[in-house]
Amino acid sequence: MLTLRTTLATLGLLAAGTTLPLTVASPAAAADCGSELTTWKESGYVLAWGGPGCAGDPLGRAAGNDPDWGQSGGGFTGSDTNQAESVVNGGTYSDGVNIVAFYDYTAYSAANGYGCLKRGMKIDNLYNEYFINPAGTQLRRMHNAISSHQWVTTSACTAYM
Ligand SMILES: [Ca+2]
Numbered sequence: 001m002l003t004l005r006t007t008l009a010t011l012g013l014l015a016a017g018t019t020l021p022l023t024v025a026s027p028a029a030a031a032d033c034g035s036e037l038t039t040w041k042e043s044g045y046v047l048a049w050g051g052p053g054c055a056g057d058p059l060g061r062a063a064g065n066d067p068d069w070g071q072s073g074g075g076f077t078g079s080d081t082n083q084a085e086s087v088v089n090g091g092t093y094s095d096g097v098n099i100v101a102f103y104d105y106t107a108y109s110a111a112n113g114y115g116c117l118k119r120g121m122k123i124d125n126l127y128n129e130y131f132i133n134p135a136g137t138q139l140r141r142m143h144n145a146i147s148s149h150q151w152v153t154t155s156a157c158t159a160y161m
């Protein structure tokens with residue numbers, strides 16, 4: 001029995017040894033916003049990236065609100081609308097207005113669906129999140145769909161990601 005157990009343990013180590021390099025080499029291993037959250041936490045900015053995992057340069061960043069990610073001003077412009085796939089909330093306390101509400105439509109239209117991200121939080125892949133309307137109905141996925149955002153208080157949002 002001892003010999004069998006030792007052999008099984010050895011096989012287990014071998015299996016683990018062959019799995020590890022595959023995990024490291026996978027592109028999916030990079031899809032995490034952890035380092036960007038560390039960089040931007042308590043910066044006062046909300047940031048968004050055009051791909052999952054906050055990879056590369058952000059689409060934009062904003063300390064204030066932006067009613068239209070497809071128009072100039074507010075931190076997100078032009079092709080930024082309907083492009084975000086990962087986001088970071090680097091908000092500060094700021095009198096409690098530190099939740100970011102992201103909207104499917106421009107001009108903060110909650111009726112068309114929104115989703116809120118708490119201070120110091122990240123979303124690695126917006127594909128896994130859904131816009132929700134004030135009635136609590138789940139709408140479309142949030143990836144490649146955000147068109148406006150604003151900073152709100154905790155009690156002002158009912159649709160947390
Ligand atoms: Ca804008």
